[in-house]
Amino acid sequence: MEEEAKRAVKVRLVCERAPSGPGSSGTLALVFEIASHWHIYWRNAGDTGLPISVEFEAPAGVKIGPAQWPAPMRLVSPGEILDYVYENSTALFFPIEFSSHAASPVTIRAHVDWLVCREACVPGSADVSLTLPGAPLDDSEAKRVAQARARVPRPANGSGATVRAVWRGLELNFESPGATSLTFFPYESDEAQAINLLERGVANGHRLSIGYAESVRSADRVRGVLEVRREGPPLFVLIDEPPPGSE
Amino acid sequence: MTTLSSKWMARVATGVALAVSAAVFAGSEGEQKKGAQVGQPAPNFTLVDTNGKEHTLSSYQGKIVVLEWFNSECPFVKRQYETYTTMKDTSSKYPDKVVWLAINSGAPGKQGHGKDKQAVESWKLKYPVLNDETGKVGRLYGAKTTPHMFVIDANGVIQYAGAIDDDPKGEKSYGQKVNYVAQALAELAAGKPVSTKETKPYGCSVKYGG
Numbered sequence: 351m352e353e354e355a356k357r358a359v360k361v362r363l364v365c366e367r368a369p370s371g372p373g374s375s376g377t378l379a380l381v382f383e384i385a386s387h388w389h390i391y392w393r394n395a396g397d398t399g400l401p402i403s404v405e406f407e408a409p410a411g412v413k414i415g416p417a418q419w420p421a422p423m424r425l426v427s428p429g430e431i432l433d434y435v436y437e438n439s440t441a442l443f444f445p446i447e448f449s450s451h452a453a454s455p456v457t458i459r460a461h462v463d464w465l466v467c468r469e470a471c472v473p474g475s476a477d478v479s480l481t482l483p484g485a486p487l488d489d490s491e492a493k494r495v496a497q498a499r500a501r502v503p504r505p506a507n508g509s510g511a512t513v514r515a516v517w518r519g520l521e522l523n524f525e526s527p528g529a530t531s532l533t534f535f536p537y538e539s540d541e542a543q544a545i546n547l548l549e550r551g552v553a554n555g556h557r558l559s560i561g562y563a564e565s566v567r568s569a570d571r572v573r574g575v576l577e578v579r580r581e582g583p584p585l586f587v588l589i590d591e592p593p594p595g596s597e
Numbered sequence: 598m599t600t601l602s603s604k605w606m607a608r609v610a611t612g613v614a615l616a617v618s619a620a621v622f623a624g625s626e627g628e629q630k631k632g633a634q635v636g637q638p639a640p641n642f643t644l645v646d647t648n649g650k651e652h653t654l655s656s657y658q659g660k661i662v663v664l665e666w667f668n669s670e671c672p673f674v675k676r677q678y679e680t681y682t683t684m685k686d687t688s689s690k691y692p693d694k695v696v697w698l699a700i701n702s703g704a705p706g707k708q709g710h711g712k713d714k715q716a717v718e719s720w721k722l723k724y725p726v727l728n729d730e731t732g733k734v735g736r737l738y739g740a741k742t743t744p745h746m747f748v749i750d751a752n753g754v755i756q757y758a759g760a761i762d763d764d765p766k767g768e769k770s771y772g773q774k775v776n777y778v779a780q781a782l783a784e785l786a787a788g789k790p791v792s793t794k795e796t797k798p799y800g801c802s803v804k805y806g807g
Contacts, residue, residue: 397741398802400765429702429732429805431741463766465672470708471801473672 355472396433411452420501646725668709702735704806742800759796
């Protein structure tokens with residue numbers, strides 16, 4: 351099983367959009383290929399598990415920004431355990447900026463840690479590197495990157511969906527006209543703790559109500575991803591609300 | 598039949614209600630509200646250890662009891678026994694005051710099932726590992742991860758629930774980590790209130806049967 355686990359995740363660092371030279375910016379993609387029946391974890395792993403973590407080493411004049419995470423899927427296990435995971439493949443996206451002094455060629459290194467689980471869990475890691483711009487992606491890799499990109503949440507006005515988020519007491523109420531179902535994935539937060547997402551995190555129709563513990567009042571922001579299903583492919587909307595009672 | 602005054606009836610009704618709630622908290626397994634809550638009495642249970650000996654939680658009243666949800670094949674558990682000696686150190690600090698019970702709620706066929714006796718031997722455990730393969734006690738407590746820790750005071754009330762420490766990735770050195778269980782035990786042993794009563798547990802999922 352340990353052997354199988356070692357082969358369960360393959361990681362590669364590629365360019366999604368190459369910076370064109372000093373003073374320009376682009377995007378890197380850390381692409382994960384996950385063996386079938388195994389999964390790795392989102393930024394908020396859920397009840398169990400551990401999120402992917404990445405540390406970059408970049409030369410002077412090159413700045414790498416925080417990860418953009420594609421929306422995960424819900425994985426429910428016996429014992430009412432709810433986790434947020436990736437299966438098959440995913441990619442984390444990182445903005446990269448070249449200052450005017452960035453020397454060439456630029457080699458980026460990353461150390462990646464994850465927990466991969468099937469029924470059992472095995473920690474894994476990899477050291478990857480990329481000398482920009484890197485070789486063009488083959489078809490299957492380009493497809494993986496595009497599929498992951500489509501799941502990166504966007505603010506409501508850029509996403510093509512109309513989403514309203516309104517607090518009523520400690521409940522955040524979402525409404526998206528025309529939606530056939532809504533699913534909410536909360537970001538990790540010490541203060542903003544959503545309650546009973548196993549039962550309340552997904553609903554049919556165009557309304558979804560998420561209850562929070564009292565501690566949410568001291569959160570800076572309440573954030574997460576709303577998956578909006580309707581005709582056509584699902585939309586992933588970035589939710590970023592002030593805590594309740596701050597109007 | 599004599600007519601009773603309404604005041605007397607109200608007192609009888611209250612008395613009955615109190616008697617019912619006392620019976621519930623006295624710890625009969627089937628009637629307990631699911632999910633162990635900090636500040637509430639710990640749900641009672643009886644489970645068998647790797648030597649075939651029965652352990653009933655309520656029989657340890659008068660001692661502080663620590664419950665450790667356990668799976669000897671889970672990397673988060675292994676770390677606390679092989680990279681660090683957290684569980685053994687924490688469990689042996691107050692030998693006369695603290696009872697430590699490890700519980701394996703993994704179902705037959707799942708990771709870690711049937712491996713407890715081996716773990717007791719190879720890790721030289723001085724405390725029992727209890728068989729909860731039906732998952733009944735795990736679900737009663739809402740145990741989600743291995744490890745998932747509960748500290749129950751000498752009166753049978755849960756005073757801490759959650760992670761063993763603040764280091765899910767195992768990257769802090771021994772001295773840098775906060776061991777929430779050791780902290781709670783020190784506070785209880787000194788007669789002080791527990792300062793951190795609840796944290797989010799981390800680890801592998803408990804391998805309940807489907």
